[in-house]
Amino acid sequence: MAPTNTLPAWSELQAHRDDIAKNFVLKEAFASDADRFNKFSRTFKSDGISADILFDFSKNFLTNETLDLLVKLADEAGVERKRDAMFRGDKINFTENRAVYHTALRNVGGWEMKVEGQDVMNGPNGVNSVLQHMKEFSEQVRSGEWVGYTGKKLTNIVNVGIGGSDLGPVMVTEALKHYGAPDMTLHFVSNIDGTHMAEALKASDPETTLFLIASKTFTTAETITNANTAKSWFIEKTSGKGDVAKHFVALSTNEEEVTKFGIDKANMFGFESWVGGRYSVWSAIGLSVALYVGYDNFHKFLAGAHAMDKHFRETPLRDNIPVIGGLLGVWYADFFQAQTRLVAPFDQYLHRFAAYLQQLSMESNGKAITSDGSSAKYTTGSILFGEPCTNAQHSFFQLVHQGTKLIPADFILAAKSHNPIHDNLHQKMLASNYFAQAEALMVGKTDDQLRAEGTPEELIPHKRFLGNRPTTSILVGDVIGPAELGALIAYYEHLTFVEGAVWDINSFDQWGVELGKVLAKKILKELDEPGNGEGHDASTGGLIGAFKSFAKI
């Protein structure tokens, strides 16, 4: 396609932006249009999910014209065509020649889904058969029918995986803790730092521990090393009597490597190469979720995501919630030079949500090369960060309110708490902060207000809030249960897709993580050889030498 910044809508947006930047004051836009909230908020309703989710985009730099122009840009960039190609199973991951089909994993609606003419849902290794395997296995473990080598129930789960084989399961099991089996303990070991595995093993009893070795490729150095360490520990602790087949299962696409590792293929939960790592929590990689919250809840999680898929697939662009979210991402990044996006859930259970979204967003859209191999002449993927509120308010929100950068923020709140303790006081305080932060960011505080409060003149510049800082407020109409969580994650997945489609980049590869891996492999060997390694710059060589001498290697 023509470079995005040469599309007619791009220059129209640029002209419109100059106008908006000069004249648009959010609080005045509300004062002059009583209907603004209704105009720019959208409610996500679906049969697949009992709660409505309200997406309030009205506190963004948006007018009717902005939305028209952004939708025009999406049209010209072929967002719908690209979306349809994804749902058709086309190989849109063109640098790896793969389809992008995580939506098939949660296709509870019975869509026909095919890759290269093959039905991916049915058949011996199809999505439905893996789900059935996950259902049976998780039910057997939870009920105590599947026992360890001494006949004890397995209640300690250690998931060994990194990146997408870790972040999704961690985030989702934390988010759904309310639904978790009370007798089950979960550990997630990702880091190659031996401390991570050592601490998990310290807290584990081999008789009751189930290891899930989660790796799409089953070649990731950290995961395979950690898995081998876990296996040695298990064999040693059980004096060789432990039955690996009862205590180790694999979640992977690579049957050959799984078998080589010593896991029976009957205990392998497979998926296909068209599932990207950062989109894999819906696949066998989500087995820890199914074990912890039960298969029915896992199914609801899939159903919530499918409901968002349906909305994304079928809704016209102007009312399409992830499309609006993605277009706002482009709007701020490319037309307001916003470098970051803040996601702050007002929800302690979502304390790993931003970490999860970092991989989703930054590994997907951290690309500078467009589909024809040329460099993008515009900004792409934003830096995403976040922490749960109200904690974040007492930490980095200073910069969000009074710093020199524009930081568009998403705030997420559930109307109901799983823990309405102290007569729901906590939830009401949480909610009041959710409303107050977005309001404060928008309205700011003027010099006149400060004067009226008696602020000394010399303090006025320091206490001034310029305001006019955009937020999107997401309000879940009930508690955040499995379906609502599924829908929220799918919202961000599709938002990321829309951004990547407009930027004309491949959101589904991740070549940028390879170079460091290759160099680390070479240096690992050098650490056992004399000298400071071959061919390094003076800094790297000097550091290797210093490390060896400090560590007496």
Ligand SMILES: O=P(O)(O)OC[C@H]1O[C@@H](O)[C@H](O)[C@@H](O)[C@@H]1O
């Ligand atoms: O699941 P695997 O194959 O072990 O890969 C784990 C992670 O490995 C990283 O190198 C990739 O950047 C991630 O995308 C991926 O999720």
